[in-house]
Amino acid sequence: MQIPVIQKVxxxxxxxxxxxxAQFENAGLFVVNLLGSPGAGxxxxxxxxxxxxxxxKMGVIxxxxxxxxxxxxxxxxxxxxxxxNTGGGCHLDAAMVRKALGSLDASGLDVLLIENVxxxxxxxxxDLGEACKAVVxxxxxxxxxxxxxxxxxSLASAVVLNKLDLLNYLNFNLPDFRRHLAELNPDxxxxxxSCLTGEGFDRWMEWLELEARKAxxxxxxxxxxxxxxx
Amino acid sequence: MQIPVIQKVxxxxxxxxxxxxAQFENAGLFVVNLLGSPGAGxxxxxxxxxxxxxxxKMGVIxxxxxxxxxxxxxxxxxxxxxxxNTGGGCHLDAAMVRKALGSLDASGLDVLLIENVxxxxxxxxxDLGEACKAVVxxxxxxxxxxxxxxxxxSLASAVVLNKLDLLNYLNFNLPDFRRHLAELNPDxxxxxxSCLTGEGFDRWMEWLELEARKAxxxxxxxxxxxxxxx
Numbered sequence: 001m002q003i004p005v006i007q008k009v010x011x012x013x014x015x016x017x018x019x020x021x022a023q024f025e026n027a028g029l030f031v032v033n034l035l036g037s038p039g040a041g042x043x044x045x046x047x048x049x050x051x052x053x054x055x056x057k058m059g060v061i062x063x064x065x066x067x068x069x070x071x072x073x074x075x076x077x078x079x080x081x082x083x084x085n086t087g088g089g090c091h092l093d094a095a096m097v098r099k100a101l102g103s104l105d106a107s108g109l110d111v112l113l114i115e116n117v118x119x120x121x122x123x124x125x126x127d128l129g130e131a132c133k134a135v136v137x138x139x140x141x142x143x144x145x146x147x148x149x150x151x152x153x154s155l156a157s158a159v160v161l162n163k164l165d166l167l168n169y170l171n172f173n174l175p176d177f178r179r180h181l182a183e184l185n186p187d188x189x190x191x192x193x194s195c196l197t198g199e200g201f202d203r204w205m206e207w208l209e210l211e212a213r214k215a216x217x218x219x220x221x222x223x224x225x226x227x228x229x230x
Numbered sequence: 231m232q233i234p235v236i237q238k239v240x241x242x243x244x245x246x247x248x249x250x251x252a253q254f255e256n257a258g259l260f261v262v263n264l265l266g267s268p269g270a271g272x273x274x275x276x277x278x279x280x281x282x283x284x285x286x287k288m289g290v291i292x293x294x295x296x297x298x299x300x301x302x303x304x305x306x307x308x309x310x311x312x313x314x315n316t317g318g319g320c321h322l323d324a325a326m327v328r329k330a331l332g333s334l335d336a337s338g339l340d341v342l343l344i345e346n347v348x349x350x351x352x353x354x355x356x357d358l359g360e361a362c363k364a365v366v367x368x369x370x371x372x373x374x375x376x377x378x379x380x381x382x383x384s385l386a387s388a389v390v391l392n393k394l395d396l397l398n399y400l401n402f403n404l405p406d407f408r409r410h411l412a413e414l415n416p417d418x419x420x421x422x423x424s425c426l427t428g429e430g431f432d433r434w435m436e437w438l439e440l441e442a443r444k445a446x447x448x449x450x451x452x453x454x455x456x457x458x459x460x
Binding site: 005037038039064065066067069088090117118119120121122125138140141142144145147148149150151163165166169171196 | 399
């Protein structure tokens, strides 16, 4: 009984997601669906990204079960931001994003960053109309995460490996992590950085700027998500 | 359409869970459902627990989307262990545990530790017939996790705060974390420890021994999960 219903839910979600994708592409707006475990550093990545946004105009949609803690952190940067609270829901869906866009002035934005609920599993299944999915993973989570959560890593256009500053205090095998990702998803851009020290952050900003520029080019938005890679 | 079906799935799950709970209680077997984010240190907690098991006979059920990496780690301790792979599934359910018990010789065991899929949301909803839920959380995940994932923390009989060894390298407010948990779930036993250094581990073993002893007492198993607390 359960599976057909879930397929129907996913099909309904995909219709709304395609609507959103067309809307984003027409506006030349580059949209990233940011995924990762609780505490991987998704909000910290957004904070550092907004600090360095330069000429790029950015907006943020925050997803959490409860609280507006993350949107409060983002609001301090003076950018358009909306908090979605899912109640108990384990992922964002396209209808939630469509509704949130009603409260967010996206006109003139270059980049919209959607921080999904902290969960390395369920959010992978729900298209939000984004151009790219980026997975944020952090060193303390361990070097086996690509092997143990392959679905989400296989869909990522970029993988941000955060908390590089802790490398000397952990038993984390960086070559193993790189190899697992290269074997599962060789097209994903791997960006190793620390949101705390800023190490490696230039590389993330370069990726974001390049993709945002592509989205603004005529016909740039019509590429498939798979092309949203280096 | 979706909600009634999910309620039916949960009701079906609860029937199997009650069957399992009666079976565990008759056997005087103390069963813990171990929950937490990917990389919180659930498997490391099990490894250190097995090292210190002393007179307690323990078995383990491992849950993961993919791989038998965790069961391989546990098998080195020579205890009964079964790996469940959920495919894409974001949680264990009671039927999976019942099936796994067919491959695990639980006779003579005092404690059965079930490591759930790494996920701070969905596993909270599925009763596995356990006596207690224990949530493993770690310092690098941040001090706001109780506020942002209240459902799972409110169900915990014990909360293990792991990776205490990293306290000096992180911006983690320990008094805040303690206060959030005390306000949400004052009955939960909070155990702060490091699986790496062993600091604080005695307290976890004391909790486990006390609860396992209660489960062996006549009528001890008949207490409600809410009583499985200090």
